Amino acid sequence: MSGFQLGFLCLFLVVQTSCKKQKHTSKKEYKKPNIVLLFIDDYGWSDINYRNNIFTTPNLNAFKQESLEFTRAYIPTPTCSPSRYSLLTGKESVRGGMVRHIRTDSDKPNEKYHYWEKDPAQMPSINYLPLEEITYAERLKEYGYYNMFIGKWHLGKEGRYPTNQGFHDSYGTTNAGHPKSYYYPFFKEKDDPKGFLKSGLKEGDYLTDVLTDKAVNFIAEYDKKEPFMMSFWYYSVHGPSIGRKDLLKKHQNAGLKGKYAHHAAMIEAMDESIGRIRQSITDKGIADNTVIIVLSDQGGAYTNAPLRGGKKGGDALAEGGARVPLLINYPGNTKKNTESNIPVQSIDIYPTLVEIASGKKCEDKHIQGVSLMPILKGKTIKTRNLYFFRSYEDQYAAVIFGDWKLIKYHSGKFQLYHLDKDLNENKNLIGHHFLMESVLKASLSKWEAEAVPKF
Numbered sequence: 228m229s230g231f232q233l234g235f236l237c238l239f240l241v242v243q244t245s246c247k248k249q250k251h252t253s254k255k256e257y258k259k260p261n262i263v264l265l266f267i268d269d270y271g272w273s274d275i276n277y278r279n280n281i282f283t284t285p286n287l288n289a290f291k292q293e294s295l296e297f298t299r300a301y302i303p304t305p306t307c308s309p310s311r312y313s314l315l316t317g318k319e320s321v322r323g324g325m326v327r328h329i330r331t332d333s334d335k336p337n338e339k340y341h342y343w344e345k346d347p348a349q350m351p352s353i354n355y356l357p358l359e360e361i362t363y364a365e366r367l368k369e370y371g372y373y374n375m376f377i378g379k380w381h382l383g384k385e386g387r388y389p390t391n392q393g394f395h396d397s398y399g400t401t402n403a404g405h406p407k408s409y410y411y412p413f414f415k416e417k418d419d420p421k422g423f424l425k426s427g428l429k430e431g432d433y434l435t436d437v438l439t440d441k442a443v444n445f446i447a448e449y450d451k452k453e454p455f456m457m458s459f460w461y462y463s464v465h466g467p468s469i470g471r472k473d474l475l476k477k478h479q480n481a482g483l484k485g486k487y488a489h490h491a492a493m494i495e496a497m498d499e500s501i502g503r504i505r506q507s508i509t510d511k512g513i514a515d516n517t518v519i520i521v522l523s524d525q526g527g528a529y530t531n532a533p534l535r536g537g538k539k540g541g542d543a544l545a546e547g548g549a550r551v552p553l554l555i556n557y558p559g560n561t562k563k564n565t566e567s568n569i570p571v572q573s574i575d576i577y578p579t580l581v582e583i584a585s586g587k588k589c590e591d592k593h594i595q596g597v598s599l600m601p602i603l604k605g606k607t608i609k610t611r612n613l614y615f616f617r618s619y620e621d622q623y624a625a626v627i628f629g630d631w632k633l634i635k636y637h638s639g640k641f642q643l644y645h646l647d648k649d650l651n652e653n654k655n656l657i658g659h660h661f662l663m664e665s666v667l668k669a670s671l672s673k674w675e676a677e678a679v680p681k682f
Contacts, residue, residue, distance in 0.1 A: 259370065260516045260517055260518050260558070260583060261456070261513055261517040262455075262518045262520070262583060262584070263457050263504065263518070263519045263520070264457070264576075264580075265501060265504070265520065265521045266311075266458065266459070266524060267461045267523045267524070267552075268379060268460070268461050268462060268463060268523070269465045269528055269538055270464055270524075271526050271551075272526065272531065272547070272550045273534060274464075274494055274529075275287055275288075277291060281491060282491055283478075283498065284495070286498045286499065286502030287521070290519070290521065291564065293556055293564070294554045294555060294564075295554065295556070295566070295567060296566045297553040297567050297569070297571050298567065298568050299568050299569065300551055300552070300572070300573070301549045301570065301627070302524060302549055302551055302573050303319045303320065303572055303614065303615055304319070304320045304326060304615065305548045305549045305551075305615070307329075307465075308320075308325060308329040308381050308382060309321075311356075311381060311460070311524065312360075314363075314524075314576055315360070315364075315392070316356075316361065316363075316577060317363070317575075317591065317595065318360075318595055319595050321616040321680075323356075323357065323360065324353040325353045326350060326352045326616060326618040327341075329341075329355065329383070331381075331402055331403055337354075339354060340354060343618065343619055345619065347620070347621055347637045350618040355382060355384075355387045356382035356383055356387060358391060362393045363577045364389070364392060364393030364394045364458070365392065365393030366584070366591075367393075367580060367584045370581075370585050371453045372453060372454055372456050373453050373455045374395050374458070375394065375396055375397070375398075375455060375457045375458070376394040377397070377441055377445070378398075378399045378400070378438050378460040379399070379400075379405075379465075380397075380401070394458070398438070398441045399423065399424055399462075401423060402417070403415070404465075405462060405465045405466060408467065408469055409469040409493070410430075410433060410469065411428050411429060411430055411431065411432040411433075411434075411437075412425065424437070434462060434463070435463045435493070435497060435500055436471075436496070438459070438461070439500040439504065442457060442503075443503055443507040446508060463496065464490060464493040466528060468486045468493060470489040470492025471492055471493075471496045474491075474492035478491040478495075486529075487529060490529055505519065514558070517558070518555070518556065518558075518583055519556045520554070521552065521555075522551065522573065523551040524551070525538055525543070526538050526548040531547030531548070534550060534651070534652075535547050536549075541622055543617060543619075544624070549615055549625070553571070555599070561603050562605060569608065571599060571602075572596065572613050573596075574595050574596030576596070577589075579599045582598050612627065612628050612670055613628075614626050614671070615627075616675075616679065621636045621637050622634060622635075624671060624675060626671045626674070628663075630645050630646045631646070632644045632652075633667040633668065633671060635671060641668065642655045642657060643656040643659075643664050
């Protein structure tokens with residue numbers, strides 16, 4: 228090889244190496260954010276200060292100013308266990324046969340199904356989340372996340388706990404759907420047989436504060452290289468309504484009576500918790516790379532005015548039972564103090580989390596949820612039907628399309644509402660010759676045939 232040829236070859240190799248380096252370094256590596264999901268129990272859409280000044284929620288008020296609020300967020304089966312099933316899996320819980328809360332009073336916890344005495348359909352409901360279900364924790368683990376779980380599980384007893392479903396660690400998990408008291412001791416012996424919420428605790432400790440201490444310490448002490456997702460599922464504000472004494476006195480002095488004063492005090496304690504967790508994120512120096520999601524599992528047990536219905540009273544598929552608070556702050560994506568009135572459901576959280584964790588589109592085919600990422604970035608998603616199902620009373624199924632909503636009863640009754648004009652669901656439009664009536668009836672029947680298990 229001549230000197231000229233050798234020189235040309237060296238120059239060629241230098242150029243090629245330089246190009247490869249430039250190509251490699253020009254590709255921006257996706258920075259995976261930490262994720263904090265705060266899932267509140269029985270927290271009504273109306274039970275927040277900027278919608279109802281009875282309540283004291285300065286931290287949620289501040290969070291709204293910094294976040295995107297979904298003003299029409301729904302739970303497909305608004306009740307304790309099914310709401311958790313849907314959130315974890317991205318699936319309508321009815322498809323897995325969970326149409327009611329798991330009965331922790333059963334003496335046969337491993338029996339697959341239970342029945343509800345007053346259910347007109349006498350439909351069986353599964354007693355646990357099957358281990359073969361894929362959870363968002365299992366999916367995030369694939370992308371290198373460390374998953375921490377704190378609080379209420381209500382998806383099965385030991386052997387079916389969070390650490391059996393993709394979470395690396397958990398704290399505060401028991402067999403119970405709610406505590407016997409929010410003051411220590413919190414649970415009956417049979418609900419916490421290994422004393423998970425006894426060690427190091429004492430009389431006078433308040434459950435919401437104990438769980439918050441754990442969450443704050445987890446964030447402060449986290450020292451792993453991988454990003455984390457912390458799922459904090461509150462027991463509060465589910466009954467028994469027992470407010471923290473200092474806050475209870477404050478609300479009683481303001482004129483609230485009985486259990487409603489306790490409820491207001493519980494909400495303020497929960498709001499304090501959210502403030503403490505957000506402050507711990509700031510103190511850790513990770514606020515600009517931490518996604519925070521606040522969501523409730525169903526409507527409140529007290530009044531949900533101006534919405535009709537709620538957790539109790541056989542009207543849970545009305546807006547007061549099925550519509551819940553949902554606020555998301557994704558730094559660099561969501562705009563401050565913005566709202567979306569696009570109807571969404573909790574099943575949409577799963578694919579959204581997958582996309583946040585991976586930086587790629589969620590391709591999971593087995594779920595019914597769709598990613599909210601376009602909305603988080605100020606765009607929109609395709610209009611779709613949202614379906615609802617539970618099996619306790621005469622009222623059992625519903626469908627929403629845009630501003631239209633149809634509710635179905637076992638007894639053959641239907642109700643049709645235009646929510647934009649009738650948020651209170653007072654004016655039943657069945658029989659008023661609206662084409663949407665027949666369209667939604669046909670759509671709901673078709674969905675039932677596909678989604679509801681046959682027994």
